Amino acid sequence: MTALVEIKHLAKSYKRGEQVVPVLHDITLDIARGDFISLMGPSGSGKSTLLNLIAGIDKPDRGVLRVDGVDITELGEGELADWRASHIGFIFQFYNLMPVLSAFENVELPLQLTNLSRAERRARVALTLGMVGLADRMDHYPNELSGGQQQRVAIARAIVTDPTILVCDEPTGDLDRHSAADVLDMLKRLNADLGKTIIMVTHDAHAAEAARRMVHLEKGELSGGEG
């Protein structure tokens, strides 16, 4: 069986003024469908950069990056946006909810890009908010919710379109221990019960344990823990 995500000899550098700062050198990694992988490493090691490349919000300099058989490095900006809308669910460290939208409307947001009817959208949003235990908070605005609750809304927003992969960048980085445990539990359940493929960046060893597999990134190179 071929991997869901195939990464071969991937490289990425940033330009800072005149200077070229290499961030990722020659990354090769496969991620199987249904896997839950945690990407560990010290701050600045390039974890977010790798995750962003897989999520299709950044472009590599070199290498192959195939997701579900599609080489996403070949896609144009518009195609890539459509591809993200249907394949990627994002979970950010600071939730990144729209402050002017209620929990319900935030979760509905990605569905605005589909051609589901209003009734179908409402049904889906209600179901998804129920799954993350926020059925009673639908009409609350982000600033009326705790950090843990906001991250659960963000999880609902990420899974409401039923994407191929969930990408999580430090999803517990801004949460207290209790809320963090909740969020990790939820991710584990999404992986175990619904078979969601999850890629999670974290520098917290405790959080990383929630995953099935750990990958270490050090100075732009993968080291140990793989397999």
Next chain:
Amino acid sequence: MFYLKLILKNVFRAKLRTGLTLAGLVIAVMAFGLLQTVVDAWFAGANASSNARMITRNAISLVFPMPAYYRERIKAIPAVKSVSHSQWFGGIYKEPKNFFPQFAVDHENYFEMFPEFLFKPEELLAFKRDRQGAVVGRKLADQFGWKVGDTVPIRGTIFPGEWQFTIRAIYDGRDEVALTRQFYFHWDYINEWLKKRFPRRADQIGVFNIEVSDPTRTAEVARAIDAEFKNSLAETLTETEKAFQLGFVAQMETIVLAIRVVSFVVIFIIMAVVANTMAMTARERIVEYATLKALGFSPRFVAGLVFGEAMMLSLIGAGLGILLTFPVAAGFADSPAGAIFAAFKVNGMTVWMQWACAIVVGLVAALVPGWRSARIRIVEGLRHVG
């Protein structure tokens, strides 16, 4: 609609900033409308004139008079149906701020030339019979609460002294542009007084009002009159009443031009204000816009949010500004300052221009922030610390 809801919610997010920007927009759009109305009112006065009426004045300047005997010689020119005359009086009623135009006219036939002034026949007759009688327009009478029979004291400036006039007639305007803020009385009354006090200033005429029998012959009549007085002590300049009024406006042209320029400067300033608001707004929302793009929303969607917000802001401001323009213009029209205009009315074109300005302001204000927001690189936007 989702788009509209998002835009509306965004507009009223930073309440203080939106409130201040809106206040600026309301004032700017209203000021623009009022200034345009001032310009319109200048020209409306000229357009209200009859095509068959002409005015002869001293060729050197309006302030120089002409001898009264010119009248008979003008009368003799072909196609001249009737001749009357009027003299600017320039007196003060109680206080200078109560300004209204006053004219000493030939009481016998002056008003026959102005069918747009509607009289009660018995009142007009009473005016003609009273040497100290006066005729006032309806708006002026209403402004000071005058009734027929009231005595009005006026302090002369060009004709020094305390003058007393008794209102004998109040006329209405046939239409909105007819001037009904004027005050008329007998030229004879003034002239008798001049004969006694300043004989050398007596029997002098400010302007002759001429009615021609055929409006197509005004050019010919004007040439004939001016030729008649060529090389005499007071050479004349004859033109149609409309041209005369426009000439008067032309003297004011610099002012009118300045008013026009100012009205657009006002719009330009508010454009900068709204652009600044939009720039601040867009900068604060970088993370949100980057998130929307990450979720798969197009750059066009993001640009649309910025444009929509700027447009919503401008249109709300313009709507309120336009609504306010009407009562403020009405208030001005009823004030003494508004007395110099026959009709100070906001017209449809002005309202369209106000809307158009709002649309331009919205578009221009959103241009740079909209472009920038649409072009945000997602990873950089997400790394941005608001």
